[in-house]
Amino acid sequence: MFAQPAASVVLPLPGYSFNAHISSPAAVQLRPKTERTQTPTPPSFSIRAATVQDAPAIAELGATVFSTTFGFSIPTPDLNTYLDEAYSASAIEKGILAPSTHIIVACANTDNRVIGFAQLTEGTSEPCIADLERVVELQRLYIYADFQGAGVGRTLTREVEKMARDRRYRIMWLGVWEGNFKAQRVYEAMGYSRVGEREFKMGRCIQTGWIMCKDL
Numbered sequence: 008m009f010a011q012p013a014a015s016v017v018l019p020l021p022g023y024s025f026n027a028h029i030s031s032p033a034a035v036q037l038r039p040k041t042e043r044t045q046t047p048t049p050p051s052f053s054i055r056a057a058t059v060q061d062a063p064a065i066a067e068l069g070a071t072v073f074s075t076t077f078g079f080s081i082p083t084p085d086l087n088t089y090l091d092e093a094y095s096a097s098a099i100e101k102g103i104l105a106p107s108t109h110i111i112v113a114c115a116n117t118d119n120r121v122i123g124f125a126q127l128t129e130g131t132s133e134p135c136i137a138d139l140e141r142v143v144e145l146q147r148l149y150i151y152a153d154f155q156g157a158g159v160g161r162t163l164t165r166e167v168e169k170m171a172r173d174r175r176y177r178i179m180w181l182g183v184w185e186g187n188f189k190a191q192r193v194y195e196a197m198g199y200s201r202v203g204e205r206e207f208k209m210g211r212c213i214q215t216g217w218i219m220c221k222d223l
């Protein structure tokens with residue numbers, strides 16, 4: 008009888024990290040093109056710069072869309088920590104007032120409701136793009152589910168790209184969760200390609216994201 012070798016059990020560390028890897032079907036899936044062509048009539052909307060008065064509406068939009076899109080992939084305490092940090096009205100207000108972040112909103116022309124927003128962030132980078140010059144980040148792009156697939160994201164992205172070109176940036180970069188297949192396809196449709204990866208921390212949950220870039 009051989010003595011059993013000491014089992015190599017990986018014990019959870021006190022500061023555990025939970026990597027919601029995408030080996031499960033739990034990812035943001037693509038809709039087939041046929042379904043996408045049955046999109047309801049595109050909404051009539053306008054784009055404008057966000058003001059501090061928009062902070063509660065943007066926070067609500069960001070927290071709702073983030074939770075419905077990614078909530079399944081993040082332990083609830085970590086999700087709540089991240090939502091407090093990133094999508095409280097005060098955090099969004101800070102972003103609107105910060106000189107390095109530029110937030111724009113898409114508003115429905117019928118009732119002026121904020122249906123989407125995007126954020127250009129200056130001064131950020133990642134190791135895999137450290138050697139690139141004049142880069143700027145498309146940091147956030149969120150559209151309410153009822154309005155997705157109707158051109159709002161593309162219009163907001165075009166506007167953010169224009170804002171970047173006006174500021175003499177040459178390359179736009181962004182991070183997208185490795186399991187967000189839908190957004191990856193959307194970004195590819197808009198000319199972005201994958202150049203590397205990064206780790207993205209929400210609370211104690213660490214996920215892997217793609218870094219994508221586009222020449223402006």
Ligand SMILES: CC(C)(COP(=O)(O)OP(=O)(O)OC[C@H]1O[C@@H](n2cnc3c(N)ncnc32)[C@H](O)[C@@H]1OP(=O)(O)O)[C@@H](O)C(=O)NCCC(=O)NCCS
Nearest residue numbers: 038148149150155156157158159160161183190192193196
């Ligand atoms: C990803 C998101 C921002 C895209 O915005 P949108 O308004 O739905 O996208 P648009 O309708 O403007 O489509 C832009 C392009 O992507 C394509 N596209 C849209 N939905 C698609 C889908 N489900 N699968 C594949 N391509 C898609 C469109 O065909 C369009 O390309 P085309 O103009 O060449 O046809 C939006 O769906 C969203 O808020 N998703 C949840 C949050 C999220 O994942 N944000 C990104 C975080 S990195």
